[in-house]
Amino acid sequence: MAISEKMKDRLEMAAAALLIGAAVAGSGAMAQRDPAYQQARSEGLIGEKTDGYLGFVSTPSPAVRALVEDLNIKRKAKYTEEALANGATVEEMAFRTGCRLIKERTVPGEKYQAPDGSWKTRDASPPLLDVRCP
Helix, strand or coil, X not given: CCCCHHHHHHHHXXXXXXXXXXHHHHHXXXXXCCHHHHHHHHCCCEEECCCCCEEECCCCCHHHHHHHHHHXXXXXXXXXXXXXXXXXXXXXXXXXXXXXXXXXXXXXXXXXXXXXXXXXXXXXXXXXXXXXXX
């Protein structure tokens, strides 16, 4: 049974998204060791955005801003690498990873961006996800 090119592309994109998710989760785990990052996250100052990057829910301190900007630069580099390897756009890779991070990596009490752009606090129920999320 032959796999169509379209199906092959979708499988490759799904595999790439999983790899990015693992890589970003790894960088997130390292960042969580930083007390300033963990505190900002637990206080609801920052959260996961639908576009695959961290965002500021409220005005952060210069140290938290620098930390988040550094993590976002690293995320974009990883998304770019995976996009080039899989014939996708950086935005597609970032969006897919954003869906996964919100769904699988946020915990109750943490902030995430809802599809309408508003900030929500994660509770025990599933987060609100964009209808385009895989």
